[in-house]
Amino acid sequence: MGVAQSFAEMMRAQRGALFGWVPVFLAVGVGLYFQLGFEPSMIHLGRVALAGLFCAAFARGLPEPARPLAVAGLLVCLGVLLASARAHSVAGPVLGFRYYGAVEGRVVAIDRSGSDALRLTLDHVVLDRVSPERTPLRVRLSLLGDRSSDIPPEPGLRVMITGHLSPPSGSVEPGGFDFQRHAWFIGLGAVGYARTPLMGVAEPAGGLGVFRVRMAASARIQEVLAGDVGGFAAAITTGDRSAISQQALDALRASNLAHLLAISGLHMGLMSGVVFAALRIALALVPPLALRVPARSIAAAGALVAAAGYLALSGGNVATQRAFIMVAVALVALMIGRRAISLRGVAIAATIVLVLRPEALMGPGFQMSFAATTALVAVFGWIRDEKISMGPGWLKPVSAVVISSAVAGIATAPIGAAHFNAIAQYGLLANLVSVPLMGVLVIPAAVVAVVLAPIGLEIVGLWLMSFGVWWILAVAHFVTALPQSRSYVVGPDAAVLPLLALGFLTLILWRGRLRWGGLVAIAASFLIWSGTQRPDVLISDTGTLVGVMTLEGRALSKARGAGFAARNWLENDGDGSDQGVANARWDANSTAIMHLSGKRAVEAFKGCVRGQVVVSSVKFDPQDLPCVVHDPDSLKQTGALAYRFGAQGLEMAQTARTASGDRLWTYWPERKTPRTPERYARRNKD
Incomplete structure (x- = not known):
């Protein structure tokens, strides 16, 4: 049998199954766009469009087995164009310098930072001595220090505060998480903090009605349910996480239960399922009506309306939008008499998400949710097709929960480990005893609370809900306290x-x-x-921290300060140590690299030798030194740095700038002459 005939038979065997590859090749195009080291010009995009048109035009002229290849090429080109169009459509001013002064704006989001500080997102921003053309559309401020004199932030309230703002920072190491790209797509043009009191400028005006309802509902939940129970309940109903403590969040993450806090496919699916079942039962209780109307379609339509309401009430973030699309596809399939859960349905949902928000592909939420959903549909479809018994009737729900938790855990574990560098050793156990309670008690009680709220009896549903939430939090804390409950893994290569x-x-x-x-x-x-090899030396983009790999793990130059970079470096190394432990490994007498922290260290600097690298946390302009020097000014042009030990000593491996490229969302000052030994050699020769 010839190659062509074998290929034709192989492609004919895929009939009816090729649609599942549509979002895959669309994702390839999206991924290619985001991996570019430069921003494609109109000429580049025009060539991509022509390539797509070529694939579309010649698809019909190709033999039938080869047509899917042309369609795949078209989808890749579409992915590139969609990602580029989305990136340009969200464009807005990005603050190009450090700013200190008055910040005025309207409160459009309230949450908490990683340090547990209250954080406000403002739009309609006004900055002192900054023109409207250069003013970011949105800024985000963490409120630090004593906030007892603050006015309570309300949705839509126009506020003023004196704060520090700066452009969104780049990755903490070359190839790391790109916060600049993340900020670009959520519309943040500046981030910072404030220690001064928050003042009100104007009462909330029109608009932001849904946000007000959300925050009012969250406040009512926290009024009825105190502490982390109320914070958890508010988070899964309104999307407001500002009331749950950092300790509870850490426990949920360490026990692999943090996904229960985010309003995702599980919550949306459970809520829709509860509403669908309730409507089916209600219609069945009226036989004359049940015999004359399509009860299943009506129940599915009602569940879709409820899901849309949940989407609005929860704040409509990207994860919830993705969950809504997946549920909507399943419910529409029910309404038109198709199988609700199928790989085709998952592919449709993934395609819609990629078309609307191509940037979602790069985040762990998209990757983990669709990995879990695809694996679950495939496994349960195989069980159905092969007629594999799940036990007697009374045992089937238990078997389904165990299989679901195991399959979803296996499918998402590598992705979670790659993004978060941690594996919850008892995560499966924690999910087995917690997830069923979400479906049996927590979500149904939340629906009851919403239904009874108009007559003032929401406390009944919230009271029932509290028992399930308390159990989940108790499980999280118990599992976290177990020995070796969490292990760490090294961050993987990009491939x-x-x-x-x-x-x-x-x-x-x-x-x-x-x-x-x-x-x-x-x-x-x-x-x-x-086989992943971590950089031997890492230098932060401000010069405030240096990390050198040793036999005991990475040694950090400071025990305090630059905590975000320190935590990320250690996690990416697969090292669970804290910054203090890592600092104890530091050898201040190293001949390879020297860290000058602060002005006093610079003043006490006595010189260096060729092959040595000197990092300063303050501006430092040495004269006629034979070594390589990095200070905040030079690091602004390169971002964080990675070095490797080579035959000739330390060798530059990569910079954050070369890793992320010059893109729409990156900001790099004009490049200056690098401070290298060659520069000084040339200057001395002249």
Whole structure:
């Protein structure tokens, strides 16, 4: 049998199963756009568009087995164009300097920072001595210090405060999480903090009605349910996480229960399922009506309306929008008499999300939710098709919960470990004893609370809800307290997750023997991950922290300060130590690298030798030094730095600038002459 004939038979075997690849190739195009080291010009985008048109035009002229290849090329081109269009559509001014002064704006979001400080997002911003053209559309401020004299922030309230603002920072290490890109797509042009009192400028005006309802509902929940129970209940009903403590958040993360806090597919699916079942039962109780109307379609329509209401009440963030789209696809399928849960439905939902928000592909939320959903649909579809018994009737719900938790855990564990560098050792156990309670008690009680709220009896539903929430928090704290409840893994190379996804999707979507090639790709991804080499030296983008890899782990130059960079470096190393422990490893007499922290250290500096790297946390302009010097001014042009030990000593491995490129969302000052030994050699020669 010839190659062409074998290929034709292989492609014919995929009939009816190729639609699942539509979001995959669309995602390839989106991923290519975000991995570029430069912003494509109109000429580049025009060429991509022409390539897509070429694929579309010649698809019909190709033999039938080859047509999917042309469609795949078209989808990749569409992915690039969609991502570029989205990036340009959200463009807004980004603060290009450090600002200190009056900040005025309207409160459009209230949450908490990683340090547990209250945080406000403002729009309609006014900055002192900054023109409207250069003023960011939105800024985010963490309120530090004593806030007893503050006015309570309310939705829509126009406030003023004296604060420190700066452009969104780049990644803490080359190739790390790109906060500049994240801020660009959520409309943040500046971030900062304030220690002065918050003052009201004008009462809340019109608009932001849904936000006001959300915050009022959250306040009522916290009034009825105190402490973290109320904070958890408010978070899963209104999306307001500002009332839950950092201790509870850490426990939920360490026990792999943090996903219960985010309004995602689980919550949206459970809520829709409760409403759907309630409407079906209500219609069935009226036989004359049940016999004359399509009860299932009406119940599905009612559940869709309820899901839309939940989307609005929860704040409509990206994760909730994604969950709503997935649920909406399933409910619409029910309304038109199709199978509600199928791989085709998952593919439709993924395609819609990628078209509306291509940037979602780069986040862990999209990757984990669709990995879990795809795996669950595939596994339960296989159980159904193969007629595998799940036990007697009374045991089937328990079996379903166990299988669901295990499959979702296995599918999402590598992605979670890649993004968060941690594995909850008892996460499966915690989910087995917590997730069922969400479906049996917490979400139904929340629906009851919403239904009874108009007559003032929401306390009944909230009271029932509190028992389930208390149990979940208790499980989180118990599991976190177990010995070695959390282990850490090294951050993978950039190729690991795409290769893992390719293997996972090939195993599920492809028909025929080639599908087992997915196992090879999965094994290869883990092999590459196991061989990941971390940089020998890391330098923060402000020069305030240096980390050197030792036999005991990374040694940090400071025990305090630059905590965000320190925590991320250690986590990416797979090191669970805190900054103080890492600082104890630091050798201040190292001949390879020297860290000058503060003006006194610079004043006491006595010189360096060729091959040595000197990092200063303050502006430092040395004269005729043979070593490489990095200070805040030079680091503004490069971002964080990574070095490796080579044959000739320390060698530059990568900069954050080369890793992220010059994109719409990056800000780099004009490049100056680098401070290298060659520069000084030339200057001395002249």
